[in-house]
Amino acid sequence: MSETPRSLPAKTRRKQLIKATIKCIAKNGLSGTTMADVTKLAGLSLGIVNLHFETKEKLLVETLRFITDEYRNGLDKIFFNENLSTEEKIRAHVAFDFSRAIADRNKLAVWFAFWGETKSRPTYHSICADYIDEIAQNLTQLFSILKNEQNYQSVDPELVCTCYTALSDGLWLALLLTPKSFKADDAKTIAMHYLKTQFPNNFTMT
Template identity: 30%
Template sequence: MPAKAKHSPKYERLDAEVRREKLILATIEAVGEVGYSATTVREICRRAEVSPGLLRFHFSGKAELIFHAYERLLNDFIASLLDAVREGDKEPRERLAAFVEACFSADGSSEHRLAMMLAFWSELRHTPEIRAPATKMFAAYRKELIEVIEQVAQVEGNADEVDAGLVAISLTSLVDGLWLERSVNPQGFSLEDAKLACYGLLDGFLFCGTNEQWLQERAAGRNIVYHD
């Protein structure tokens, strides 16, 4: 009697952490490629090659998975920023400039982060249970930036006049806003223009237009022209 043919299981039996990782990466990929509305539980599971039941075993639903996917991208982004800021023996102003440069790198990762950011904000508005961990995550994002700003203010001798927390939230909000604007009109302004906008903000907060290094960075011999 012929032996029965062996059939491979439809879904791989993987270690729990490996399955979680596959689901997170599949979510990032799906949101980046097809957008938030088309990133359904079924689409995520198809890309991760797991069953919907396994997704529900590891996550409460799409909202929690979106949060963890965004957390992954943000943590990777923060790590790249810290690497840029800490690399070499930089002065505080150079470290702050490295932060701005890293925020607008042209490696493509920022586009994925933007797609996830928009999806995450959509969920955050309607999912109170992820607001607390999100607040904690954003606080960690700004912590090192605040420290660098405080060091710059000390060097400039105006530490008593600079609210480092306000400068940090203004800068990070500007960065997010510029990326959001580019999502609407990618040809509207260049990444170099975006950097100059950040240098202008920092110059106003920290130097009041008196620091030559930042004036040169900000001006760079060009005018920003918005293209429709």
Template identity: 30%
Template sequence: MTEKATAGASKPRKERKDNADMRRRQLLEAAQRSVMQHGLAKTTLATVAAEAGLSQGVAVFYFKSKNGLLTETLRAHYQTYADTWRAAMESAGPDPLDRLMALIAADFSPEVCTPEALSIWFAFWGEQNFTPQYAEISRAFDKDRGDMIRSICRDLLAGAPDDDVNRFAEWIDTLTDGFWQTLHLQPHRITREHCLASTRAMILQLLRG
């Protein structure tokens, strides 16, 4: 065994895991930057490795292929979003209207709704029909958030038929998705603050009937 290999083998397991986790995060963050700069089609293991300041062999070691790397990049992007809205739910308290407004605020928060983040969303969403792994990840995360919205709306519209609850939740999702698209395609036309205020106003208007 070489001296280098011996040194690597002698590292404590936790240190090796921490180093591996750091490399993975480094590559995933670099992949996001590459997607923003080059798009999905022109993002390769080479562009990501260069962005991360690592060798292409390191990228291959951790993710095996471009598809493997991009699939995990989308998963990490969704996880950041999920962590944001779940944290908003935890701090909102039990009132369903407060919880719904907190969820909407998370959608347009500076942590989630940036030009860079939106460019990544739309790059991947445009490829879902051609890459089953992307579609599977999107369905799983979208289902969790959809279930949360419907649960809040069910509490908010206590006693309402399921069809009304589902329709109310669908309207909210459709409006926020539409605002994300406008912010992505026409960023100078509106602001995050405007989108948040408009969505809140729509919810209150619907509740007044």
């Protein structure tokens, strides 16, 4: 086993601390997360957070930014992938929403903890508002293109985007609350079930 070097690039240390924060929020809740817990989980000393983030509040903000960036960047990679058809992009979007990296219970606990605080913390709110808007625009566009490509008459792309997004968030909650009886594959099945209702020619088979 290689020893962890005492000195490390600042970015690596920051990511290490953010990952410990995610675990800690999942384990103890946002209200039960202390600096002592986070640094102990990271295997580092108490003062390290001050060194890399100045305050606890800034560490929490960067933690929220980390999970929103991970989500946004993953979807952008799909959206801007020239090798995928529109249908394939939508399929990839669903697969990503319920992939190991994203539909992870630790991260889901973090999402919900921060969502619960958005009303009281403008900083949290604006971080969330940003990514939501960008993703909605891209997804609406995909549905709109598919509608035109395949001549779906009565589809309302914006409504379908809002509906799919809400459905996906609600399925995340089911994964968080009932992990024993409800798995990522079940969630994916339900998401596809909805898309079939709107685009039966594209999502009915396989």
